[in-house]
Amino acid sequence: xxxxxxxxxxxxxxxxxxxxxxxxxxxxxxxxxxxxxxxxxxxxxxxxxxxxxxxxxxxxxxxxxxxxxxxxxxxxxxxxxxxxxxxxxxxxxxxxxxxxxxxxxxxxxxxxxxxxxxxxxxxxxxxxxxxxxxxxxxxxxxxxxxxxxxxxxxxxxxxxxxxxxxxxxxxxxxxxxxxxxxxxxxxxxxxxxxxxxxxxxxxxxxxxxxxxxxxxxxxxxxxxxxxxxxxxxxxxxxxxxxxxxxxxxxxxxxxxxxxxxxxxxxxxxxxxxxxxxxxxxx
Amino acid sequence: xxxxxxxxxxxxxxxxxxxxxxxxxxxxxxxxxxxxxxxxxxxxxxxxxxxxxxxxxxxxxxxxxxxxxxxxxxxxxxxxxxxxxxxxxxxxxxxxxxxxxxxxxxxxxxxxxxxxxxxxxxxxxxxxxxxxxxxxxxxxxxxxxxxxxxxxxxxxxxxxxxxxxxxxxxxxxxxxxxxxxxxxxxxxxxxxxxxxxxxxxxxxxxxxxxxxxxxxxxxxxxxxxxxxxxxxxxxxxxxxxxxxxxxxxxxxxxxxxxxxxxxxx
Numbered sequence: 377x378x379x380x381x382x383x384x385x386x387x388x389x390x391x392x393x394x395x396x397x398x399x400x401x402x403x404x405x406x407x408x409x410x411x412x413x414x415x416x417x418x419x420x421x422x423x424x425x426x427x428x429x430x431x432x433x434x435x436x437x438x439x440x441x442x443x444x445x446x447x448x449x450x451x452x453x454x455x456x457x458x459x460x461x462x463x464x465x466x467x468x469x470x471x472x473x474x475x476x477x478x479x480x481x482x483x484x485x486x487x488x489x490x491x492x493x494x495x496x497x498x499x500x501x502x503x504x505x506x507x508x509x510x511x512x513x514x515x516x517x518x519x520x521x522x523x524x525x526x527x528x529x530x531x532x533x534x535x536x537x538x539x540x541x542x543x544x545x546x547x548x549x550x551x552x553x554x555x556x557x558x559x560x561x562x563x564x565x566x567x568x569x570x571x572x573x574x575x576x577x578x579x580x581x582x583x584x585x586x587x588x589x590x591x592x593x594x595x596x597x598x599x600x601x602x603x604x605x606x607x608x609x610x611x612x613x614x615x616x617x618x619x620x621x622x623x624x625x626x627x628x629x630x631x632x633x634x635x636x637x638x639x640x641x642x643x644x645x646x647x648x649x650x651x652x653x654x655x656x657x658x
Numbered sequence: 659x660x661x662x663x664x665x666x667x668x669x670x671x672x673x674x675x676x677x678x679x680x681x682x683x684x685x686x687x688x689x690x691x692x693x694x695x696x697x698x699x700x701x702x703x704x705x706x707x708x709x710x711x712x713x714x715x716x717x718x719x720x721x722x723x724x725x726x727x728x729x730x731x732x733x734x735x736x737x738x739x740x741x742x743x744x745x746x747x748x749x750x751x752x753x754x755x756x757x758x759x760x761x762x763x764x765x766x767x768x769x770x771x772x773x774x775x776x777x778x779x780x781x782x783x784x785x786x787x788x789x790x791x792x793x794x795x796x797x798x799x800x801x802x803x804x805x806x807x808x809x810x811x812x813x814x815x816x817x818x819x820x821x822x823x824x825x826x827x828x829x830x831x832x833x834x835x836x837x838x839x840x841x842x843x844x845x846x847x848x849x850x851x852x853x854x855x856x857x858x859x860x861x862x863x864x865x866x867x868x869x870x871x872x873x874x875x876x877x878x879x880x881x882x883x884x885x886x887x888x889x890x891x892x893x894x895x896x897x898x899x900x901x902x903x904x905x906x907x908x909x910x911x912x913x914x915x916x917x918x919x920x921x922x923x
Contacts, residue, residue: 402727461784478789478791480792501836502834555712555727561742614729617724656919
């Protein structure tokens with residue numbers, strides 16, 4: 377594990393055309409890392425994320441993505457992700473292929489990937505139109521013991537998984553507290569794990585059963601205070617629900633979106649610059 | 659109390675809340691279901707166990723979350739588990755009594771669409787997708803649906819079937835061995851629809867005070883059947899309204915609070 381400036385971590389480990397999962401379920405979404413990918417103009421990424429959220433709306437709208445693997449693509453409690461919709465409905469700024477699952481399916485797909493299994497299993501019930509979703513290759517089979525109907529979902533093994541977390545200790549071990557989603561599974565499934573953290577501490581003082589990623593699982597870590605904003609980091613700052621609401625208006629219009637991205641992402645050097653430009657950090 | 663004393667949204671939320679019995683374990687969707695579930699917990703059902711798909715179990719938020727995973731939900735929860743656990747250990751294992759869902763479209767058998775309007779490959783409107791809904795609809799012992807009623811949302815034919823209700827009705831769901839029984843009630847801004855005991859087609863069983871059968875029919879995209887014993891929903895009680903309005907006022911205030919982050923110098 378190396379502690380690197382975020383720009384260097386992304387430059388070293390994220391390549392055009394890779395499959396990339398920025399995970400964190402509503403909480404601890406790695407916005408700073410996503411913005412750095414946009415600044416470095418990565419292309420043809422195969423993005424993976426259960427809930428694309430604003431950060432994938434931005435990556436898609438900036439033309440970084442060729443495919444999206446997901447299970448729920450909205451602005452939670454607000455409405456649509458307009459850039460995602462524009463890409464799917466009108467192929468702007470470029471066509472976006474979808475691999476669509478349900479949350480439960482993606483959860484077992486990450487678990488399978490994290491466990492070295494080729495697929496994850498769920499109980500299967502007929503009747504949904506999932507078969508009309510071309511790239512989501514869920515297959516059915518029978519349990520060899522009971523004959524019960526099962527659904528098999530292919531394992532997800534991202535080339536790179538990027539997480540945001542609260543703390544890293546002096547040895548490079550990383551602690552995640554609060555709503556965790558499928559972050560641990562996404563990390564253990566990945567070929568390369570990058571982490572951004574709120575702060576470095578001498579010792580994590582973590583509970584025995586806390587979620588800690590050992591340093592040797594991680595390729596590189598970057599210390600980025602506020603790195604999940606406008607998502608949140610439990611114990612550090614809350615979710616900026618007012619920003620999530622305001623995004624609806626910004627992202628509705630292509631020009632307003634591009635202008636916002638230019639001013640707040642492309643023309644600022646780093647995440648601290650974005651926080652200052654938005655008046656969130658003094 | 660007269661009809662001027664509460665809004666349609668309010669009586670819909672209050673009516674949805676009343677469907678929940680104290681002590682039930684409830685898997686909550688965001689938006690109207692979340693407001694109804696928390697209103698129930700703050701009024702007649704203090705021991706209602708609320709589970710959100712973010713893995714927050716037994717959560718007791720003081721303000722409504724905007725997202726399914728606001729910090730408020732984690733801070734007030736009995737425990738916070740991972741996403742694979744919430745879907746496997748709680749939902750698929752059969753530990754959820756009530757699933758509470760919304761959707762963009764519903765058909766006469768309570769099947770739901772939250773995926774696309776139009777063709778899947780070339781959608782007119784790309785909706786968010788299934789999220790947790792498909793498995794909640796399959797596994798929860800019963801399902802409640804809360805949706806505003808209009809010909810665009812109550813449709814004769816779904817554009818996409820994301821989550822299963824009674825499939826084609828008349829026992830089709832039971833024959834497919836779904837673990838959960840399916841939608842018990844659909845609460846709308848006109849009244850309440852429940853499945854017919856044999857055909858399982860949704861029929862109007864209760865109306866809000868001052869709402870006509872004709873108006874409910876006009877807001878439905880199929881010929882809406884009306885139960886023989888059509889009831890009138892009791893008006894919201896002052897305590898229900900006060901609790902709901904207090905909850906919403908606290909929520910508005912909390913969501914408008916500016917976020918400040920201190921950067922190390």
